[in-house]
Amino acid sequence: MREIIGCDVAIxxxxxxxxSAALFLRQMGFTVTLLERDWCGAKASGVNFGGVRRQGRPxxxxxxxxxxxxIWGRLPALLGTxxxxxxxxxxxxxxxxxxxxxxxxxxxRSAGFGLxxxxxxxxxFRRRFPALGDRAVGGSLCPEDGHANPRxxxxxxxxxxxxxxxxxxxxxxxxxxxxxxxRFTLLCGGGLEVNAxxxxxxxxxxxxxxxxxxxxxxxxxxxxPNMAVTEPLPRFLAVNIGVEGGGxxxxxxxxxxxVVGGGRGFALDADRARPQxxxxxxxxxxxxxxxxxxxxxxxxRCWTGVEGYTPDRNPIVxxxxxxxxxxxxxxxxxxxxxxxxxxxxxxxxxxxxGHSSAPLDAFRIDRFPPTP
Amino acid sequence: xxxxxQSSVIQPGAIQPVIxxxxxxGVRAAERLVxxxxxxxxxxxxxxxxxxxYRQPPDGGFTRSKAALYGFEAAKADALHRTLxxxxxxxxxxxxxxxxxxxESALDLLCDGRTETVPxxxxxxxxxxxxxxxxxxGWTLPGVFTLGGSQxxxxxxxxxxxxxxxxxxxxPLLYLVAYQYLKAGxxxxxxxxxxxxxxQARALSGMLRDPVTLAKGLWYVGWLRAHGVPIxxxxxxxxxxxxxxxxxxxxxxxxxxxxxxxxxxCDAVAYGLGLRSETQLADLAGCRFRFDxxxxxxxxxxxxAGRSSVAGVYVAGDGGGxxxxxxxELAGERAALALLEDAGLPFDAGRATALDxxxxxxxAFRRALSAAFPFPADWADSIADxxxxxxxxxxxxxxxxxVAVNSQAREINRAKALTRxxxxxxxxxxCAAAATELLAxxxxxxxxxxxxxxxxxxxxxxxxxxxxxxxAAAS
Numbered sequence: 001m002r003e004i005i006g007c008d009v010a011i012x013x014x015x016x017x018x019x020s021a022a023l024f025l026r027q028m029g030f031t032v033t034l035l036e037r038d039w040c041g042a043k044a045s046g047v048n049f050g051g052v053r054r055q056g057r058p059x060x061x062x063x064x065x066x067x068x069x070x071i072w073g074r075l076p077a078l079l080g081t082x083x084x085x086x087x088x089x090x091x092x093x094x095x096x097x098x099x100x101x102x103x104x105x106x107x108x109r110s111a112g113f114g115l116x117x118x119x120x121x122x123x124x125f126r127r128r129f130p131a132l133g134d135r136a137v138g139g140s141l142c143p144e145d146g147h148a149n150p151r152x153x154x155x156x157x158x159x160x161x162x163x164x165x166x167x168x169x170x171x172x173x174x175x176x177x178x179x180x181x182x183r184f185t186l187l188c189g190g191g192l193e194v195n196a197x198x199x200x201x202x203x204x205x206x207x208x209x210x211x212x213x214x215x216x217x218x219x220x221x222x223x224x225p226n227m228a229v230t231e232p233l234p235r236f237l238a239v240n241i242g243v244e245g246g247g248x249x250x251x252x253x254x255x256x257x258x259v260v261g262g263g264r265g266f267a268l269d270a271d272r273a274r275p276q277x278x279x280x281x282x283x284x285x286x287x288x289x290x291x292x293x294x295x296x297x298x299x300x301r302c303w304t305g306v307e308g309y310t311p312d313r314n315p316i317v318x319x320x321x322x323x324x325x326x327x328x329x330x331x332x333x334x335x336x337x338x339x340x341x342x343x344x345x346x347x348x349x350x351x352x353x354g355h356s357s358a359p360l361d362a363f364r365i366d367r368f369p370p371t372p
Numbered sequence: 373x374x375x376x377x378q379s380s381v382i383q384p385g386a387i388q389p390v391i392x393x394x395x396x397x398g399v400r401a402a403e404r405l406v407x408x409x410x411x412x413x414x415x416x417x418x419x420x421x422x423x424x425x426y427r428q429p430p431d432g433g434f435t436r437s438k439a440a441l442y443g444f445e446a447a448k449a450d451a452l453h454r455t456l457x458x459x460x461x462x463x464x465x466x467x468x469x470x471x472x473x474x475x476e477s478a479l480d481l482l483c484d485g486r487t488e489t490v491p492x493x494x495x496x497x498x499x500x501x502x503x504x505x506x507x508x509x510g511w512t513l514p515g516v517f518t519l520g521g522s523q524x525x526x527x528x529x530x531x532x533x534x535x536x537x538x539x540x541x542x543x544p545l546l547y548l549v550a551y552q553y554l555k556a557g558x559x560x561x562x563x564x565x566x567x568x569x570x571x572q573a574r575a576l577s578g579m580l581r582d583p584v585t586l587a588k589g590l591w592y593v594g595w596l597r598a599h600g601v602p603i604x605x606x607x608x609x610x611x612x613x614x615x616x617x618x619x620x621x622x623x624x625x626x627x628x629x630x631x632x633x634x635x636x637x638c639d640a641v642a643y644g645l646g647l648r649s650e651t652q653l654a655d656l657a658g659c660r661f662r663f664d665x666x667x668x669x670x671x672x673x674x675x676x677a678g679r680s681s682v683a684g685v686y687v688a689g690d691g692g693g694x695x696x697x698x699x700x701e702l703a704g705e706r707a708a709l710a711l712l713e714d715a716g717l718p719f720d721a722g723r724a725t726a727l728d729x730x731x732x733x734x735x736a737f738r739r740a741l742s743a744a745f746p747f748p749a750d751w752a753d754s755i756a757d758x759x760x761x762x763x764x765x766x767x768x769x770x771x772x773x774x775v776a777v778n779s780q781a782r783e784i785n786r787a788k789a790l791t792r793x794x795x796x797x798x799x800x801x802x803c804a805a806a807a808t809e810l811l812a813x814x815x816x817x818x819x820x821x822x823x824x825x826x827x828x829x830x831x832x833x834x835x836x837x838x839x840x841x842x843x844a845a846a847s
Contacts, residue, residue, distance in 0.1 A: 039786050151790065155780070155790065159780065230836065255765075274475070274656075274828075274829075275828070276475070277475050277478075277489065277829075284836050288839075295837055296837065298833035298835050299830060299834045299836060300795075300796065300799065300830075301795065301828050301830075302828055302829050
């Protein structure tokens with residue numbers, strides 16, 4: 001059956017970026033068609049760790065991240081659900097004096113961005129975070145960072161966009177994209193053809209196809225963050241925990257389950273990944289060292305997802321350099337969940353105004369040397 | 373990443389078969405591999421082999437005879453146990469061991485609180501089945517057990533689930549366990565069979581192909597009647613009543629009583645609706661699945677000999693489709709012969725042909741079985757919105773229906789993501805069958821139309837302390 005949809009904006013990829021872009025574009029009055037090969041928010045946007053954090057991001061991401069912070073604050077108004085979003089604080093631990101100094105340096109460098117970081121060390125640290133024992137010499141607290149349930153947040157954006165009149169098509173792969181006479185034509189599975197003036201490429205780890213089709217391939221690599229969750233435990237941890245230098249991270253969900261992450265899973269194929277045994281066992285050991293409260297608990301599930309990583313770990317956000325009215329936003333390199341909402345908003349501004357009020361220059365698609 | 377966890381290595385060219393499960397299928401597979409000169413590793417969660425149906429009591433202090441424990445099946449149970457004993461020195465039998473993951477031709481085990489990785493060249497999955505249940509109001513009250521669980525209590529724990537027990541559901545276990553309980557001195561408050569009598573009578577005629585099974589089934593029914601046990605066909609549970617513990621089963625007779633509610637006092641309910649296959653390891657091993665209309669479940673694809681879609685991985689017994697212990701013994705042996713053939717070793721082709729012939733009759737037996745004990749598909753509609761479906765995560769029927777009716781979830785993994793269903797300790801092993809039925813009915817499709825839950829490691833909860841370097845790191 002042949003079906004043709006004409007609209008202002010076609011969005012390929014129904015994750016948190018595509019879903020929020022669809023919502024903001026609808027609020028601006030554009031007609032939108034959102035195309036998702038799987039279910040909206042079912043890939044990296046929906047299966048990530050759930051950290052909603054500005055702290056630790058490279059400075060060039062902080063303007064967007066601050067804007068995202070404001071949008072997260074309006075989540076119930078936007079979505080009709082809080083999706084377990086809690087401004088619990090994000091505490092980045094230092095396991096050595098050197099690491100603590102690195103946190104102090106970051107506090108100084110990011111001072112103008114409004115993160116309100118607080119360095120806590122020594123006895124004050126132990127008094128304030130007794131649950132963390134003596135595993136760290138101190139840490140940096142970003143009091144208004146937090147965590148949320150990605151399974152609930154990410155699908156909700158596409159749903160909210162649909163409620164405002166966006167056409168949302170799930171289980172609809174885009175087979176081919178063409179451009180002529182200032183229109184994009186997307187030929188999709190199920191005989192659907194979408195004609196649009198603007199095209200947003202928000203297809204996560206699978207965004208390379210459209211970028212390449214328009215002559216701007218990028219060095220994008222798929223990686224698979226490894227995560228595990230325990231059975232529900234008595235509450236012992238409010239803050240979302242990261243560690244300077246990386247390795248392991250953890251948060252306690254409202255239900256009491258401890259969600260921890262670290263290491264990498266492996267790809268089953270281009271679309272699916274699975275936790276890797278050594279990574280799982282290493283994660284369990286490292287997490288129990290950091291959170292002794294889970295030492296007697298069980299891991300009830302491990303999982304991973306497929307996420308696009310760039311060489312400099314900054315995303316690609318902004319206009320195509322080859323094709324007018326094509327905008328990219330992908331390659332969030334494991335840190336797209338919090339910032340994704342502001343990226344969606346920035347994409348909507350790009351469509352409406354031709355530019356975004358947030359600085360995007362660091363995220364230009366042509367910043368990488370051409371791939372041979 | 374470095375490889376901190378050393379696993380043993382298989383010599384090039386060597387054959388290291390691993391069998392998961394020491395029930396009827398696993399033991400017969402092991403026997404056949406040993407006869408061919410191989411030394412299989414046989415991993416089983418139980419302390420002693422035998423599987424569920426021929427589960428052995430714990431060592432020592434247990435005085436009931438095999439005849440009392442296994443009834444008609446005592447001779448078969450005894451034969452299987454003897455085979456297992458005879459293999460003792462020629463099989464690397466690993467009891468009390470959970471396989472929690474399968475990755476890249478190796479299994480991850482959990483034994484005595486420690487993990488271990490063992491590689492395999494060939495894998496026979498004989499993982500068996502558990503009770504299939506659909507929830508109804510009160511089903512989470514203490515005192516409600518599955519039929520299989522009630523039987524395990526008798527066989528392994530030497531106790532009963534109550535003093536006056538109501539037996540509810542469908543499947544061959546219904547009458548068998550009621551019989552075993554009555555024999556054990558328990559008062560049987562009644563057998564509440566969800567299948568209407570005419571359906572059962574018609575279906576039983578189909579079982580004439582297997583007169584022994586038919587005779588046994590009829591014998592149990594007759595024996596129960598002769599001992600004054602009320603048997604109600606076409607029954608549906610309304611609710612279990614009780615204050616903190618079962619005190620009564622309220623049920624409805626779909627027949628002449630015209631849906632009248634009736635109440636029977638009891639202190640326990642044993643119930644089940646047939647069995648469901650344990651397929652998580654096959655999923656992790658990468659096996660392709662297909663929907664089986666008879667089992668109303670997605671099962672690993674297998675050929676007549678038990679070969680899955682993955683070279684070197686075989687599925688035998690109830691873990692690949694419920695057909696009972698006799699069929700499992702045949703399938704286990706047949707899978708072992710296929711393994712030998714695939715490994716280029718001598719195998720008894722005549723025996724394989726004979727087994728194929730006998731196994732071909734299993735399909736007809738399965739059809740007769742599912743006709744005699746049909747799944748009460750209408751049950752899903754009667755489950756009230758506030759009835760718990762996923763007891764690990766506390767997800768009620770209404771929550772699941774809500775994501776179905778507004779089209780948020782047209783597939784079970786999506787329903788899981790949105791509701792937490794199947795995200796708890798059992799990872800959906802216990803609730804997925806019910807959730808599938810419920811979701812399918814809410815969406816106006818069949819159980820084949822909503823997909824299957826993807827397996828993730830660990831397939832059962834894994835203690836954080838089990839990681840090999842945990843002790844070293846903590847000290």
